[in-house]
Amino acid sequence: MSYTISEKCNGCGACMRVCPADAITGEKKKAHAIDANLCIECGACGKVCPQSGILDGNGIACTMIKRSEWPKPEITVETCIACGICVDACPVGCLAMSERPRNKGVDAFPYLKDAKACIGCGFCRADCPMDVIAMLKPVKEKKASSEVA
Amino acid sequence: MTKAYMGKILMVDLSSGTMTEEAIPDSVYEQYLSGMGLGAYILYNRIPAGADPLGPENILGFCSGLLTGTGSLFSGRWTLVGKSPLTGGWGDANCGGTFSPAIKHCGYDAVFFKGISPKPVYLYVKNGKAVLKDAADLWGKDAVETEEKLKKQYGEKAGVAVIGPAGEKVSLISGVCTDKGRIAARSGLGAVMGVKKLKAVVLDGVQRINVQDPEEMKRLSLKCVKWTNFPMPLSLLPGVGLALMGTFMGATPVMFAQDGLLYKTILRTWGTGGMNQMSAEMGDSPLKNWVGSSKDFPLSKSKTINPDIIRKAEIVKYHCYSCPLGCGGICATKGKYSHTHKPEYESILALGGLCMNEDLDSLFYLNELLNRAGMDTISAGATAAFAIECYEKGILTNKDTDGLELKWGNTEAVVALIRKMVNRDGIGDILADGSKVAAAKIGRGAEACTVHAGGQEPAMHDGRGDPGFNVHYSVEPTPGRHTIGAHLYYEMFQLWKRVKGLPRPSLLFMKGSKYKVNKEKAQASAACSKFMSMGNGAGMCMFGLFIGAKRIPTFDWLNAATGWKFSPEEYMTIGERIQTIKQDFNVKHRIEPKNNFISRRAQGNPPQKEGANKGRVVDVEKLAADYWEQFGWDRATGKPKAETLKRLGIK
Numbered sequence: 155m156s157y158t159i160s161e162k163c164n165g166c167g168a169c170m171r172v173c174p175a176d177a178i179t180g181e182k183k184k185a186h187a188i189d190a191n192l193c194i195e196c197g198a199c200g201k202v203c204p205q206s207g208i209l210d211g212n213g214i215a216c217t218m219i220k221r222s223e224w225p226k227p228e229i230t231v232e233t234c235i236a237c238g239i240c241v242d243a244c245p246v247g248c249l250a251m252s253e254r255p256r257n258k259g260v261d262a263f264p265y266l267k268d269a270k271a272c273i274g275c276g277f278c279r280a281d282c283p284m285d286v287i288a289m290l291k292p293v294k295e296k297k298a299s300s301e302v303a
Numbered sequence: 304m305t306k307a308y309m310g311k312i313l314m315v316d317l318s319s320g321t322m323t324e325e326a327i328p329d330s331v332y333e334q335y336l337s338g339m340g341l342g343a344y345i346l347y348n349r350i351p352a353g354a355d356p357l358g359p360e361n362i363l364g365f366c367s368g369l370l371t372g373t374g375s376l377f378s379g380r381w382t383l384v385g386k387s388p389l390t391g392g393w394g395d396a397n398c399g400g401t402f403s404p405a406i407k408h409c410g411y412d413a414v415f416f417k418g419i420s421p422k423p424v425y426l427y428v429k430n431g432k433a434v435l436k437d438a439a440d441l442w443g444k445d446a447v448e449t450e451e452k453l454k455k456q457y458g459e460k461a462g463v464a465v466i467g468p469a470g471e472k473v474s475l476i477s478g479v480c481t482d483k484g485r486i487a488a489r490s491g492l493g494a495v496m497g498v499k500k501l502k503a504v505v506l507d508g509v510q511r512i513n514v515q516d517p518e519e520m521k522r523l524s525l526k527c528v529k530w531t532n533f534p535m536p537l538s539l540l541p542g543v544g545l546a547l548m549g550t551f552m553g554a555t556p557v558m559f560a561q562d563g564l565l566y567k568t569i570l571r572t573w574g575t576g577g578m579n580q581m582s583a584e585m586g587d588s589p590l591k592n593w594v595g596s597s598k599d600f601p602l603s604k605s606k607t608i609n610p611d612i613i614r615k616a617e618i619v620k621y622h623c624y625s626c627p628l629g630c631g632g633i634c635a636t637k638g639k640y641s642h643t644h645k646p647e648y649e650s651i652l653a654l655g656g657l658c659m660n661e662d663l664d665s666l667f668y669l670n671e672l673l674n675r676a677g678m679d680t681i682s683a684g685a686t687a688a689f690a691i692e693c694y695e696k697g698i699l700t701n702k703d704t705d706g707l708e709l710k711w712g713n714t715e716a717v718v719a720l721i722r723k724m725v726n727r728d729g730i731g732d733i734l735a736d737g738s739k740v741a742a743a744k745i746g747r748g749a750e751a752c753t754v755h756a757g758g759q760e761p762a763m764h765d766g767r768g769d770p771g772f773n774v775h776y777s778v779e780p781t782p783g784r785h786t787i788g789a790h791l792y793y794e795m796f797q798l799w800k801r802v803k804g805l806p807r808p809s810l811l812f813m814k815g816s817k818y819k820v821n822k823e824k825a826q827a828s829a830a831c832s833k834f835m836s837m838g839n840g841a842g843m844c845m846f847g848l849f850i851g852a853k854r855i856p857t858f859d860w861l862n863a864a865t866g867w868k869f870s871p872e873e874y875m876t877i878g879e880r881i882q883t884i885k886q887d888f889n890v891k892h893r894i895e896p897k898n899n900f901i902s903r904r905a906q907g908n909p910p911q912k913e914g915a916n917k918g919r920v921v922d923v924e925k926l927a928a929d930y931w932e933q934f935g936w937d938r939a940t941g942k943p944k945a946e947t948l949k950r951l952g953i954k
Contacts, residue, residue: 175509176430192431194511235528235627237376242404242624245509247460253633255619261629262619277511283374283524 155211156190157199162207169199169208172273174245196245196275224274225289229264234286236261240278248272305513307373307864308337312345313411313433315426317499318359318418322433327412333867334952336840337369337412339395340881342384345415346393347888347953354892356388357473357498359419365464365504366413367406368842371625372512374520375860376527377847379403379624382839387490389475389737390758392894393780393885394490395839399623399631400482402506403842405462409433409508416501425503427457438502442471445675446480453505461507467677470497472727475736476682476760480674484644485623485631488679489759490781491737515866523856523863530854531627531847535568542611545569545577546602549584553597553915558817560810563795563849570630570846573610575648580605582648583656586768586915590656591711592688593754593765593904596914600656607663608651616667617645623844630846636667646670646680652763653684654721658691659711665718676725682737685760687720689738690730692752698745705729757899759783767907767916770818774828774926778941780885782899786845788831790817797851798830801858801871805830820922825929832934833878840881880951883934887943887953896941900927 156177159169165183177193180186188199200208200216201224208216227240227249234256241249241264250267266272269292279287306329314323327341335344342364354360363385370378381403387394406414409428416426423438441449446467453463462481469477470493477493478486514520552558569577582588583600590600614632621631621644632645650670654660673680693699694709701708705723707716707730723731734741739758742749754761756776762785766773771789779787799805806823838848838857847855858871869877889896900906900923907920928938935947948954 189431192510194509235531236620236622236629237625237627238401238622239374239625242372242401242408244460247458250459253619260617260620261622280517281374283376283521284528285521 155195156193157188157195157197157211158209159186159188160207160209160215161185162205164205164207166204168202168204172198172202174198174273194245196273196277198273198275201274223291224272225276226269226272226274226292227266227278228288228290230286231256231263233284234263235284236263237283238264239281239283240264240287243277243281245275245277246271246273249278305515306332306866307512307514308332308369309407309410309412309510309512311411312341313414313428315414315416315433315435316418317416317420317424317435317501320435332369334877335881336837336877338366338380338840338842339382339384339836340840340877341413342366342382342395343393343881343884343888345413346384346386347884347891350386352891352893354386356386356391356495359417361386361495362415362417363492363495363499364413364415365406367403369840370860370864371403371842372407373514373860373864374517374524375864376524376531376625376627377844377855378842378860379626380839380842380844381406381487383479383487383492385490385492385495386892387492387781388494389491390782390899392757392889392892394492395781396478396487396489396492397786397839398479398481398485398487399626399844400485401624402462402464402481404512404624405506405508407512408510409506410510414504414506416499419498420500423500423502425453425501425505427505427507429507430509441502443468446677447483447675449503450480450483453503457505457507461505463503463505465503465677466493466496467675469676469678469725469735470494471502472735473497474678474724474727475740476679476686477677478679480677484671484674486674486677486679488681489784493677514864516863519863520860523859527855528627530564530850531567533564535564537565537568538572542573542577542580542609542614545610546580546584546605549581550602553585556814558812558814560794560808560812561791563797563851566795567628567850571628573614574630574632574645576608576613576645576651577610578648579608579610579651582652582763584915587765588652588656588763589754589765589905591659592657592692592752594692595659596911596916598914600659604661605656607661608655608666612663613645621645626844626847628846634667636671638668640668640671643667643671644674649763650680650684653681654687654717657684657688657763658717660714660717661712662714665714669718669721672721672725678725681762682760683721683724685754686724686734686738686741687717689741689752689754690720690734693745693749696752698747698749698752699730703730754902754905755783756901757782757894761785761901761905764789765916766901766905766921767911767919770921770926771828771831773901773906773921773923774930775831776905777900777923778896778927778930779832780882780889783901787835788828790827792849793827793831795849795851796831796834797853798834800851800853802830802852802875803872818919818921820925820929822929824926825933828926828930829933830875832882833875835878836881837874837878840877879934880953883936883943883947883951884953886934886936886941887948890942900924
């Protein structure tokens with residue numbers, strides 16, 4: 155079920171800018187709308203709306219979350235089969251396959267190449283056939299996983 | 304839509320620039336799946352009989368697989384379909400990489416092109432909007448440069464399929480490239496794209512691909528991974544060990560039925576190149592333009608293509624989308640091209656053994672050169688070998704070749720010749736359309752030096768070593784195709800474990816028994832064709848299917864993804880329908896199936912005097928009649944009978 159926009163919308167346009175599917179349209183300071191045919195239910199709009207004006211597929215209002223607290227994929231590369239499904243599933247292209255093999259192996263591995271672009275949708279986790287991806291809230295002290303590659 | 308397919312296609316008319324989105328009824332997917340099946344259904348109904356393959360009426364389709372993006376594995380193959388300008392009949396080419404899911408992310412199962420654009424263009428699709436853009440600044444660039452330029456503009460995530468200069472120059476052996484060196488090369492469909500002035504297709508969508516039962520999909524995929532990770536001691540062998548296995552297999556009169564797990568291990572460890580020396584030894588590789596035998600290319604010559612040497616150049620494995628195996632590799636090379644896809648077995652043998660060229664550096668170079676030009680390495684190598692034989696026999700002289708000394712094993716001449724073919728320069732202009740067209744232009748008896756099936760150069764698998772290859776080269780609606788069936792493939796598919804009524808091959812048999820014509824052979828060949836047609840509709844990789852039908856749960860994935868409850872037998876009927884509609888496409892376009900039989904030389908006529916295939920003769924005519932009968936096609940002509948078309952619902 156597609157996300158929708160409630161009457162709370164004040165037309166700030168934050169949702170439209172973050173939507174990776176170009177599913178949201180609307181003029182500035184006027185109510186916006188989501189095209190159900192294009193919505194991929196990634197939830198990014200709900201996380202940025204300051205008005206709690208986005209309703210998810212079940213009609214429940216989403217709460218705004220600070221971008222630094224959006225969950226990010228943590229990949230256990232040891233059991234990864236390098237099938238690349240996660241890289242393809244990502245709607246913003248923030249994952250990539252390494253250009254070097256993982257430790258002592260021969261296969262490339264996926265890593266979070268562009269952490270800033272990640273919208274925390276969890277499609278990579280949902281689609282991973284091996285269940286080697288977890289969506290975790292970033293811990294500040296930890297090095298960004300992109301540095302590993 | 305939660306049935307694994309998107310339910311829509313995009314039809315682009317390049318002449319007028321109009322684009323039409325069409326909904327496809329569920330019944331079409333239930334009868335033809337997606338991928339090659341959907342492509343065959345659309346082309347059969349929409350290309351008028353007798354249409355010029357290089358004219359505006361031909362339709363070129365980029366088709367994703369039904370299982371692509373569903374959480375299944377080995378399901379990232381896409382099929383390029385069109386009427387082939389090389390054979391005049393049904394044409395398709397299969398490719399991996401990451402382009403297949405990109406089609407579905409745009410909300411389509413396939414994108415088709417008809418008409419001819421007045422100027423070079425490319426299609427760009429993003430989030431529900433499709434536009435044709437000017438490609439003037441891309442025309443003339445090679446496939447890798449074009450892809451890099453488009454990805455720089457639209458992001459790495461975009462799926463990009465392009466033609467290189469070979470396609471632009473309407474070479475009848477050109478293909479369509481993706482992922483910097485994966486190429487849908489066969490059937491000459493790059494020429495169709497070139498003549499349509501379509502330089503590239505850029506698909507930049509994010510639509511989700513939904514399935515009926517995601518948990519079941521995951522359970523099945525985990526089961527599949529158990530088999531792909533199954534440890535086999537074979538991987539510890541050195542490359543030369545494989546070669547010696549090949550020597551043994553070539554010499555022994557008794558053979559054992561092979562299990563796909565053996566082949567899986569070779570693919571995992573070395574890639575298709577693991578077969579380089581082994582195939583040459585066991586009589587699987589044709590050598591010296593199909594005149595030579597394993598004796599002409601002994602270990603002392605083939606040592607330069609030892610798979611261990613090739614593996615040394617590999618930096619990291621390359622996996623196509625959703626592949627747990629990773630038979631590909633990215634290699635570092637010296638010279639002009641710093642990175643290249645690991646050359647495949649087919650490319651190495653076509654440009655190597657078939658031309659008696661032992662120089663590995665030249666093989667790396669030619670592989671990348673041809674990938675960038677967008678030219679089929681198999682047909683290019685085979686056509687070069689044809690030219691060398693013509694030269695050695697005096698049919699071509701220094702005057703014809705602009706001074707190139709086209710002698711067996713002359714690496715420099717082979718490299719120069721292929722460069723000429725890519726550029727359509729001098730003799731290269733004649734050869735750039737494949738060996739059959741070239742022989743007709745050269746005349747002087749050159750036709751006797753060609754080996755082709757209906758105009759298509761066969762792949763590097765000798766039907767004298769495995770007669771199944773000769774059957775499929777000759778009877779497939781896409782002639783010369785090696786990725787459908789063979790005696791060996793039937794053993795590995797292990798279909799009898801899932802499909803009722805199929806013969807179980809003997810575990811140990813005399814090699815000579817492979818050449819006897821009987822009903823079992825016809826049943827096995829027909830089963831391979833049905834299974835692979837179904838697999839190509841699903842977007843499955845043949846190498847995955849080799850692991851065995853019970854271990855790689857294609858039928859179960861299809862049911863879980865779509866919510867259908869079809870039995871394996873019903874899926875085989877879908878394959879039969881796809882195969883039959885392609886055959887009837889050929890009939891509609893006035894192809895005589897008998898004219899597609901592979902050249903007599905490759906049938907063992909005359910038989911070889913030495914080597915692994917000494918004395919082997921394959922009776923293609925008899926084998927074909929039995930095969931046709933299995934499908935309800937006329938035994939004498941190979942044309943589908945009216946009652947067969949009716950039974951399968953083909954109108």
